[in-house]
Amino acid sequence: MVINDLAFNPDYSCISVSTSQFHKIFNCDPFGEFYSSSQGTLRRSLSHSMEDASAAAAAAGNKQEATNDNTPTAFLKMLFSTSLTIIVPESESGNRLLKIYNLKQNLKICELTFPSNIIDVKLNRKRLLVILETGQIYIYDLSCVKLLKVLQVNVDREFVGDLSADDKSWLVLPLSLITQQTDLVNNDPNPQPMSSPIVRPVDYFYFDDLVEFTRRSSTSSQLYNKQHITLEDINHDAHGWVLVYDTINLKPIVVFQAHNSSIGRITISASENKIATASKKGTIIRVFNLKQEADKLRIKQVKNLRRGHNSAKINALSFHNDNQILGCGSETNTIHFFKISGELVPTEEGEDYSSHDMNTSTEIDESDDDGDTSRSSEDLNENLANLLISKPVPESPPSKDGPISWFKKTKNLINNHYTNTIIKKLPYKDYLENLIWEPPTRSFAYIKLPETIHSGKNKVEIGFNGNSVYLASYQTGNFYHYKLPRHRASVSSLDDDEKRAACPLISQYSLV
Numbered sequence: 001m002v003i004n005d006l007a008f009n010p011d012y013s014c015i016s017v018s019t020s021q022f023h024k025i026f027n028c029d030p031f032g033e034f035y036s037s038s039q040g041t042l043r044r045s046l047s048h049s050m051e052d053a054s055a056a057a058a059a060a061g062n063k064q065e066a067t068n069d070n071t072p073t074a075f076l077k078m079l080f081s082t083s084l085t086i087i088v089p090e091s092e093s094g095n096r097l098l099k100i101y102n103l104k105q106n107l108k109i110c111e112l113t114f115p116s117n118i119i120d121v122k123l124n125r126k127r128l129l130v131i132l133e134t135g136q137i138y139i140y141d142l143s144c145v146k147l148l149k150v151l152q153v154n155v156d157r158e159f160v161g162d163l164s165a166d167d168k169s170w171l172v173l174p175l176s177l178i179t180q181q182t183d184l185v186n187n188d189p190n191p192q193p194m195s196s197p198i199v200r201p202v203d204y205f206y207f208d209d210l211v212e213f214t215r216r217s218s219t220s221s222q223l224y225n226k227q228h229i230t231l232e233d234i235n236h237d238a239h240g241w242v243l244v245y246d247t248i249n250l251k252p253i254v255v256f257q258a259h260n261s262s263i264g265r266i267t268i269s270a271s272e273n274k275i276a277t278a279s280k281k282g283t284i285i286r287v288f289n290l291k292q293e294a295d296k297l298r299i300k301q302v303k304n305l306r307r308g309h310n311s312a313k314i315n316a317l318s319f320h321n322d323n324q325i326l327g328c329g330s331e332t333n334t335i336h337f338f339k340i341s342g343e344l345v346p347t348e349e350g351e352d353y354s355s356h357d358m359n360t361s362t363e364i365d366e367s368d369d370d371g372d373t374s375r376s377s378e379d380l381n382e383n384l385a386n387l388l389i390s391k392p393v394p395e396s397p398p399s400k401d402g403p404i405s406w407f408k409k410t411k412n413l414i415n416n417h418y419t420n421t422i423i424k425k426l427p428y429k430d431y432l433e434n435l436i437w438e439p440p441t442r443s444f445a446y447i448k449l450p451e452t453i454h455s456g457k458n459k460v461e462i463g464f465n466g467n468s469v470y471l472a473s474y475q476t477g478n479f480y481h482y483k484l485p486r487h488r489a490s491v492s493s494l495d496d497d498e499k500r501a502a503c504p505l506i507s508q509y510s511l512v
Helices: 218-224 231-237 377-390 406-414 417-425 429-437 494-499
Strands: 003-008 014-019 023-028 031-036 073-078 084-089 097-102 107-113 118-123 127-132 136-141 146-152 170-174 241-246 251-257 263-268 274-279 284-293 296-306 314-319 325-330 334-339 445-448 460-465 468-473 478-483 505-510
Touching: 003 460, 003 468, 014 468, 023 073, 073 118, 084 118, 170 263, 241 274, 251 296, 263 314, 274 314, 284 325, 314 460, 325 460, 334 468
Parallel strands: 003 073
Antiparallel strands: 003 014, 014 023, 014 073, 023 031, 073 084, 084 097, 097 107, 118 127, 127 136, 136 146, 170 241, 241 251, 263 274, 274 284, 284 296, 314 325, 325 334, 334 445, 460 468, 468 478, 478 505
């Protein structure tokens, strides 16, 4: 038996498991199975929208599906705690069929067939997104299952992107997935072939009004001064750009650079417009706080988080329900928890805040060893940075333009012959200034799964409920219930490793 998909509903009250033999839905707290494909009916009530199955029967004339013990399933997605469920059966001929069910009545509402295999499904109360292996993203109005638009993108075996759970219905994905054939503005879901000469949709689309500059590297400066910014210009700058697409109004609303290298994982908070991204290297995670100002969406705050020193694939990112904690899981079987509330990096109008946040490099090698006392050459930079910060800044005469900022004072402090000589001899010297301005925050708690890693990797899904953490493992099919330690200040120094707390295990169950 193979586990094809594990998925929490948006409020983490339930988790579904899809396997090569069946699909099931479990309540998280208290833990218990309440739906199985072998039974075909809901076993008990979990919310106002899920009533006891004994009170629900299909009305006369409704199309009702027979169930059996062998129902291989590729995906099962729940709409919050409602009985509306999306099921993609697994078939030898491919996973091209999608069914929309009312599980309370065991009623198939409709089914959709696609031209290629489905690799992911996203939904909220307004929209249903179906992602195909050939790169199409089908966007439906969920209320009437009406096709609104098809986006053509580049996808690999796994779709890197997320759909917000709220009614804003933002689709966030790496800009590198956008191709020259992607039509970002045409609202016709079935556009007619263009007449000769062939004009590709992105060729005449400019990103000038959408770009939010989050750093000022030499290449970004070229974009900053450019009159018409094209997709080619941005891709030439870096691969770490992110696109936020409005699936309600069917148009892009903002693009920004999240990392220097390619994006490996993206997630969106349930509210407060927070977007978390991780590069494929997996050492640095960033949380962006977006706010609507007039007719433009702007990035107001940025939080840098450090997972570890060594590269590792990030396979899980999840915001807590209260949007104050971010959970991060990697293929190393370690799950980190970051506190993202409190003071973030402000980005006031006209301020070059790259030295405060976005230039903190994603390319630093960082280890993922909890309690490891070994130190890398990167630590030398950070220790020196902390030393320089701790030195008193000499008093300077008042400026005609007002008081000199701490930033300028500190910058003048390190611009001397002594520190410049040291910096030239240090490895990673390019990152020293960034560490002084904004060292990434480390996790305040972690979990090391009690599993042996096979094939060098594992994948989990992360859910929250108050101070409870839920983990579901693809490798073993186990469901773990842990407790978060009491909130404490996030760790910012490598010398504070021992302050990170291990989450205690409360209970463990099997999903298969």
